[in-house]
Amino acid sequence: MASGGAKNSPNQILAGRYATALYSYAEETGDLDRVIEEMDALGRLIDESADFRNLLSNPLIDAEEGTKAARAVLQSQGFGKIVQDFVGVVAVNRRLFFLRAIVRGFAALVDEKRGVIAAAVASAHPLSDVQRTQLRARLTELGYGRVAITETVDPSLLGGLVVKLGARLYDTSLKSRLQRLQYAMKGAA
Numbered sequence: 001m002a003s004g005g006a007k008n009s010p011n012q013i014l015a016g017r018y019a020t021a022l023y024s025y026a027e028e029t030g031d032l033d034r035v036i037e038e039m040d041a042l043g044r045l046i047d048e049s050a051d052f053r054n055l056l057s058n059p060l061i062d063a064e065e066g067t068k069a070a071r072a073v074l075q076s077q078g079f080g081k082i083v084q085d086f087v088g089v090v091a092v093n094r095r096l097f098f099l100r101a102i103v104r105g106f107a108a109l110v111d112e113k114r115g116v117i118a119a120a121v122a123s124a125h126p127l128s129d130v131q132r133t134q135l136r137a138r139l140t141e142l143g144y145g146r147v148a149i150t151e152t153v154d155p156s157l158l159g160g161l162v163v164k165l166g167a168r169l170y171d172t173s174l175k176s177r178l179q180r181l182q183y184a185m186k187g188a189a
Helices: 010-029 032-048 050-057 063-076 081-092 096-114 129-141 174-188
Strands: 117-123 147-153 161-165 168-171
Touching: 010 032, 010 081, 010 096, 032 050, 032 081, 032 096, 050 063, 050 096, 063 081, 081 096, 096 117, 117 129, 129 147, 129 161
Parallel strands: 117 147
Antiparallel strands: 117 161, 161 168
């Protein structure tokens, strides 16, 4: 799962193992598309529900009670048996606190299997629809046909973009340009 030869942390390795096991099982049973949708929904549920995050992160909850509570939440939200059972296994293994990382690992595995490259884009201001379209067109010109763009806003950039694609970094930010100018002026003095 590492890109550009970067070393994986133990947490990434563990998330990758759980993600790979779920992916393989869902593919084997023919339920892969549904599981992909449900894992995406699970990530949103974790991000949006403080109560659910508290359940996942509380080390004082008994594994059996945590399993029952997590299953009840998932069942009430309409999650299927595979995802419910998977979260049950994670709970029994006392890894509920790690569920969000596993969901991210699963999404990364799905992208990898589908040939989608993750692009992290930082800009000083939120991108407009026109800017997004132009960015996608430019990435396609560079040979990145299938890209999943994650946007963040970093006002310290002042303007321009910073795009990270795997190990590659494209920095056209005003902040970076000013720093290069400052270094050049120091060298000329």
